[in-house]
Amino acid sequence: MDAGHTITFAVIASHFLVGISRAMILFVVSSGLSFVLGVLRVPNVAHGSLYMLGAFVAHTIATYFGGGSVAFWFALIASPFVVALIGLVAERALFCHLYEREHLMLLLFTFALMLIFGDLVKIFWGADYRSLMAPDLLRGAVTIFSSPIPRYNLFLLIAGPIIAVALYLFSNNTLIGKIARAAAVDREMVGAIGINVSWVFAFAFVLGCFLAGLGGALVSPTVSVTLGMDHDIIIETFLIVTIGGLGNMWGAMVGSLIFGITQSFGVLFLPQFAIVFPYIAVVLVLMWRPRGILKSVW
Amino acid sequence: MATVDEKRKRILGYAAVVLFLLFLPILVPRFYIYILTVIFVTSILAMSLNLVAGHGGLFQFHHGVFYGIGAYTAALILAKTSLPPLVGFIAGPIAAAAAGLIIGLFCVRLSRLYFGMLQISLGSLVWAITFRWYDFTGGDDGIHGIPIPALLSSINRSYYFILTILVIVMILLYLILKSPFGGILQAIRDNPDRCAAVGINVRRHQLVAIVIATFFAGVAGVMFVVVEGTVFPDLMFWVLSLEIFIMCLLGGWFTFSGPILGAAIIVSLRTFAGVYTEYWTLILGIILILLIFFLPEGVMGFITEKMKGKEPEALRSTEKEVDQ
Numbered sequence: 117m118d119a120g121h122t123i124t125f126a127v128i129a130s131h132f133l134v135g136i137s138r139a140m141i142l143f144v145v146s147s148g149l150s151f152v153l154g155v156l157r158v159p160n161v162a163h164g165s166l167y168m169l170g171a172f173v174a175h176t177i178a179t180y181f182g183g184g185s186v187a188f189w190f191a192l193i194a195s196p197f198v199v200a201l202i203g204l205v206a207e208r209a210l211f212c213h214l215y216e217r218e219h220l221m222l223l224l225f226t227f228a229l230m231l232i233f234g235d236l237v238k239i240f241w242g243a244d245y246r247s248l249m250a251p252d253l254l255r256g257a258v259t260i261f262s263s264p265i266p267r268y269n270l271f272l273l274i275a276g277p278i279i280a281v282a283l284y285l286f287s288n289n290t291l292i293g294k295i296a297r298a299a300a301v302d303r304e305m306v307g308a309i310g311i312n313v314s315w316v317f318a319f320a321f322v323l324g325c326f327l328a329g330l331g332g333a334l335v336s337p338t339v340s341v342t343l344g345m346d347h348d349i350i351i352e353t354f355l356i357v358t359i360g361g362l363g364n365m366w367g368a369m370v371g372s373l374i375f376g377i378t379q380s381f382g383v384l385f386l387p388q389f390a391i392v393f394p395y396i397a398v399v400l401v402l403m404w405r406p407r408g409i410l411k412s413v414w
Numbered sequence: 415m416a417t418v419d420e421k422r423k424r425i426l427g428y429a430a431v432v433l434f435l436l437f438l439p440i441l442v443p444r445f446y447i448y449i450l451t452v453i454f455v456t457s458i459l460a461m462s463l464n465l466v467a468g469h470g471g472l473f474q475f476h477h478g479v480f481y482g483i484g485a486y487t488a489a490l491i492l493a494k495t496s497l498p499p500l501v502g503f504i505a506g507p508i509a510a511a512a513a514g515l516i517i518g519l520f521c522v523r524l525s526r527l528y529f530g531m532l533q534i535s536l537g538s539l540v541w542a543i544t545f546r547w548y549d550f551t552g553g554d555d556g557i558h559g560i561p562i563p564a565l566l567s568s569i570n571r572s573y574y575f576i577l578t579i580l581v582i583v584m585i586l587l588y589l590i591l592k593s594p595f596g597g598i599l600q601a602i603r604d605n606p607d608r609c610a611a612v613g614i615n616v617r618r619h620q621l622v623a624i625v626i627a628t629f630f631a632g633v634a635g636v637m638f639v640v641v642e643g644t645v646f647p648d649l650m651f652w653v654l655s656l657e658i659f660i661m662c663l664l665g666g667w668f669t670f671s672g673p674i675l676g677a678a679i680i681v682s683l684r685t686f687a688g689v690y691t692e693y694w695t696l697i698l699g700i701i702l703i704l705l706i707f708f709l710p711e712g713v714m715g716f717i718t719e720k721m722k723g724k725e726p727e728a729l730r731s732t733e734k735e736v737d738q
Contacts, residue, residue, distance in 0.1 A: 159527075161656065210703065217706075224663050225706055227656060231699030239693060351538060351652050358531040391542045398535040399520070406524045406532075 126263035131380045133260065137269035139376025140276025141335045146353035146360075147283060147368040148327025154300040154363025155320035157219065161226040164350030165233035166325050170199045170332025171341045172241050175248050185251035192333050199329025200322050207321045212314055234346060243343050250337040268337055275334065280369055287365070296320050300363055352394070359401040361408035370409050374401065435577055439570045447573050448641075453674075453681045454576045455637045458583050460661040460673035462630030465587060467659065468667030469596065470623045471603030473530030476537030477658050479517075480628040482650030484510040484635025486544065489557045489645040499563040503636050510632025511625050513540070518624035522617040525606075534652060541650040556646030566640050576637050583630055588670065590626065599623050664705065666715040675713050 145167050152160045174195035181187035206229060214222055249255075250268045257264040287293035299306045299316045307313045331349075339345070356375050360367025375394045382393035401409065439447050463477045484506040491502030517536045521529050544551045551557070566572045590596050602609045602616050610616050639645060648654065657680065665676030683701065687694035709716045 210707075214706065220663055221706055224660060224702065227660055228699040228702035228706070231695040231702070235693045235696035235699070239696075347651075347653060351534065355531060355535050355538075358528065362527070388546050389543065391546065392539060395535045395539040395542060399532065399539065402524065402528065402532045402535065403520070406528055 126261050127384065129261040130263035130265055131384045132377065133265050133273065134269055135377040135380030136373065137272040137276075137376075138380065139372040140272045140279075141331050141338075142349075142352060142356055142375055143276055143369050143372035144279055144327055144334060145331035145349060146356040146372055147280070147365050148324040148331070149353045150357045150360070150363055150365060150368045151296075151320055151327070152324035153357060155296050155303075156215075156222075156317050158222045158226060159354065160321075160324065161223065161350065162229035162233060163226075163324065163328050163353065164346035164348075165230045165237070166199050166203065166328035167332040167335075167349050168237060168343075168346040169202065169233060170195050170329030171248075171336040171345065172237055172246075172332075173198045173329070174333035174336045175246050175341050176241075178248055183249060185253060188248070188251040188337075191248075195333040196326045196329035199332070200326035203325025204318065204322045207318050211321065212318060215314065215317060230346070230350075234343070238343055246341040248336040248341065254337075272334065272338075279330070280365070283365055292316075292319060296323075355394075355398045359398050359408055361410035361412040363412055364408070364410045367408055367410035367412070374398075432577070432581060436574075439573060444569055448569050449682065449685050451569065451573045451576055451641050452685075453678045454573075454580045455634055455641060456658075456661070456677035456681050457674040458580055458637060459631055459634035460658050460665070460677040461583065461587055462627045462634065463658050464662045464667055464673040465590070465599075465630070466620075466623050466627040468662055468669075468673075469591060469603065470599050470620060470627075471606075472620060472624070473526055474533065474624070474627070475530035475659065476533045476652060476655045477627070477631055478652070478655035479537035479540050479650045480510040480514055480631035481635040481638070481654070481658075482544070482645070482647070483513045483540070484632025485638050485645045485649055486551060486557075486635075487632070488636040488639045489560050490551075492562070492639070493557050493560045506636035506639075507629045507632035510635060511629035514625045514628025514631075515621070518621045518628075522620045522624070534655075537650065537655070538652065541647060541652075544650055545647040551647070554647055556644060558644045560639055560643045560645070562640060562643055572640050576640065579633065579637060583633060584671075587630070591670070595619070595622070660702075664702070665713055669715065669718070672713070672715075675717075679713065 145163070149160060149163045152158060152163070174191040177191035177194055177198075178187045181190060211222075211225060214225055254268045254271050257266050258270065259265075287297055295306065295311055295316055296319060299311075299313060299320070303313055306316065352375060356371035357363075357368055358371075359374065360369070360371030374397050378393040378397040379390060382390035386393075435450070438450070459477070459481055463474055466472045466474045467477075487509040488502040488506035491497055491505055492499055517533060520536060521533050524532055545554055547553060548555075562572075566575055591600075598609070598614055598619055602614065602619055606616050635649070638649070661676030661680050662673045663676070664679060665672030665674065667673070680698070683698050684694055687697045691697070705713065
């Protein structure tokens, strides 16, 4: 067990890198949540379910196309779109009629969605554990700082920042991105200049779903895809978004890094209570900066 | 304006319900008595949350932790020490209230959503420790086969015991809400800034409300142990906390007895749908969505509106005509 081996620089470095790579997945999921929170002001409890859905859909697509490398890449790209489509249907059919209602009713609605998605996944996929093989290119490990790092984690380390920059460019340089950001700050003003706020909301919600699905697809080769993975992620992403600054995309990145790194060092130093460390970090951050580290749009 | 007559009517109504519940064990099978007992326990929990959430306006997002602390304290004392059971029964709520005081002290410094999030992280901390500390709390297995005192061991006896506790809790909560303290609490909910301006110590009132609410959550936790004879870390998991919150919302959280109704709806849905299908959460989700769309005021709001009849509406419309 871990208790026996000495903590060398190499061990610390490898835990650090694995922690950051896990943080990248947390970032993808929590940036979606942050986007929905920022624009719609709704704590979307169903976000974790969409993440789980993303993982299951990715698994199904990859197995359907034979499970090879090409199938994996296709699943990685297609699964977020499937999840986004499901999000769009739920939003246009039901959610959009509730925007005028009391805020907590929206929370209640997303809770209902969480219950429904959870059971639908159980109906379609059952309660088995599944695992998805990473493509040949990303299997195995490479040695960095004289310690082995799984190639897939390296891939995540590269993919995370790319997604972050893409999101940043998207929300700053495209019209719809700018409108969504404006709606996050002052939705009434956006409505007043003749923009259909309902569709802006739909867009934000669907983008949130897309990111949740992408996170689920990205995580699927590193964990066992199973029921209950929604419950684990949702509370983590909520806390990440809060400590980072509600609605702030870079805040989601900062929060994810704090969460991922404290978790992996927890595994290193006190494996039995590893899950405790991120929560302690969150408490400390909120005591230090009650409104999150970066500026919140709220 | 609640006239004396109306008040008397309401008290009579509650008394009739309690009387009915007293005779119920003679009439219906044990299974239903068990369900009702679970509803009573959950009602205590939901009402305790509603004191801070509905009447206090606080985002008490992780109330389940205090329920769990009450349950675990009682369970540990009953199962692992030779102290008299009464000690466990009293220590449970006190431990929950102590935890409420500590967590509350941190949380009241923040407002609204941040309050809720800090509470979730502090609560999750408690949950994570309980979940992993195998030597002390039994870890994810929990503690099973907790010896319940013989006086409460049959379901009918625990039914009467918990019904009594529920009635006592309801009376206490009612008195608290009608007291000056309750008035200030609701005023703080409606306008904290103005309350602070007239010299009310907002945070202290909120903290006291949290301690009271967590104490009653601890009572509910002890009652859970009495009914089930077991504890497990899921009692402190955030899903349960969310569920209690939903019960208050569903029942109507500006009403006094709404949470009871919410608790009854969720518990019976889970039980009865669970008998027929494995997928009861799907059914619960669909019913929730229907309720959101068709009963926006919560179930209790709907019922009170129906009971009042068309009279107030007619009055309102004549007033409008006069205005014009």
